[in-house]
Amino acid sequence: MQLGQRVYSGDDVQLLTASGLGILRGERVLFEGVSLTVAPGEAMVLRGPNGAGKTTLLRMLAGLTRPEAGRVNRGAALHWVGHRDGLKPNETPRTHLKLWAKAWGADADVDAILNDMGLSRPADVAARYLSAGQRRRAALARLMLETRPVWLLDEPFTALDAEGRDRVLAMVAGHRQGGGAVVAAVHGDAGFAASREMVL
């Protein structure tokens, strides 16, 4: 896909809104009353100590975890990259991307994406032999398979080297320029200029 392409127009349109989200873990209130809106071009960073509920909030936004209170409105298609990469041990980066391109009905140039992500060399190596960073790159490569306005990223930089990190930052910048939005849970310095931060 072309990064500069505008995927969503009109800055008044909200790609994702959530209001009054709350959840219990056991009897403990993990968080409640969390509301947010994500507009085109925005990058929202979720911060907070371990166990504050960043992952849970992201999973709620993705529709994976059911909120006990509040609601989420998804106005646009979204990409989810969780902290688990989603690769099968016997999948190679190439078969992984081809599988999901097919499942999503996306018409993507897998070779070019592999090349972009620095995965040309290990493209045909089974995931169980790949390093954690290489698996992470393969998971993030899914973002390029299909243009979707919202990216939800859980700790996207985990296991990535400096070069991989820069690549992801460039992807995010391009995505935002094209009118896409990113919500990410990030530890430490996110690197990309977040338009908003939320502390849980």
Add this chain to the structure above:
Amino acid sequence: MGMLSAFANPHRFLALSNWLAPLFYALGAVLIGWGLWQGLYIVPKDEYQGGDIMRVMFIHVPAAWLAMASYSAMAVASFTWFIWRHELADIAAKAIAPLGATWTALCLATGSVWGKPTWGTWWQWDDARMMSVLFLLFLFLGYMALRAAMDSRQKAARAGAILAMVGGLNVPLIKFSVDMFTSLHQDSSVITSEGPKMAAVYLWPLLMSGLGHSLLFGALVMTLMRAEIWTRRAARQRARLLAGA
């Protein structure tokens, strides 16, 4: 805490069960006592049903009734929870499971004791009711094991509800298949005294025992539900304290 604490509001249940449970205990004890006294000392024994051992019927038949009824109740409670997410329905399903399993096991044990002198075996594979009740016990045990394996009460509620509903939909099929299986093997004299052919002297003690067991069961369910409600409240209080709110 805000609106989350409004999810569980079982005040009315607590108020109701506060006097209803003791009443059920008392009535249940009286009825079971009367049924047993009638069954053990008053009614004549039936030599055709194994002599004095047939008196176990006054526990066995109520237990069989409760085994069936409790699984149905659990399935209905699970369905209610799944549709309306009313926490009390989940608390009820959770409370019914161990009690239902207990009465189901009681039914099997008394049936086995009764079966030895009448059929000459502790375990009669050809008896459809015995087999059905055995599978009911497995359904209860699976339900409890699944709930116990989940790491939060919310997940236990969801997983339990899914399984209880699947089980509930399968019970008629299991019952039907077991009936068919045993009708092919029918060479033993299956006890048929229950039902319409029952001698009138047994009827009233049996009915009263059945009612008594049901009341006792209901009282125990209420007690377990109350305990669960208070446990959840205590956990909530503790969580609130730990959160420093």
Add this chain to the structure above:
Amino acid sequence: MSPAPILSAFRQALGEAWAGGAGALLPLGFFAGAAVLVPLGIGTEPGMLRAVGPGILWVSLALSSLVTLERIFQADVEDGALDLWLQTSAPVSAIAAAKTFAHWLTAGLPLALMSPVLALMFQAEAGTDLLSGALIYGLGGLAFFFWGGVGAALSATVRRGGLLIALIALPLYVPTAIFGSMAMSGAAGGDSAPLLLVASTLFSLALAPFAMAAALRLAAD
């Protein structure tokens, strides 16, 4: 809705089942091994073996379905693939059914196809009955895999979930086991058994995917 995600799930599950060590050979070996233990345990008297043979094959089929199913959804939870499958445009029930069907193809169908050989070892007469027997094992195995799949989905987040799957699935296997063995034995009054087997298998195909879908959403929660 396009069927693409369902086909992809099917293909991935097929690849997983095949790559998870020796493909269909592993469940076949398990099936044969469990069956072969029996004569060693109970003796080799031909009449007795002929009588217990079909039952032993049913038990082995049930066991091997449980053994192969333990990992199908658990692995998806652990490697994160479940999150992705829950987010496709296809219904989760269809995805779950496709995965279960793929596992039946690699672990259930080969067992059914091999059942005539084992039946012969259990002193059955060679004849067309063996082929209809394979069909019955195939159908019954399908129901086993779908009910087992419900257990597998419910215990996807449980460590050592295998025992739990067995406890959950066992009572659900009962109708299939009964109708199946009645259809095999052609016992008196069992004329309707093949039809009942078909009906109960269809019942499992109709109901289990929805239960699996609900359980998988829970596993991801």
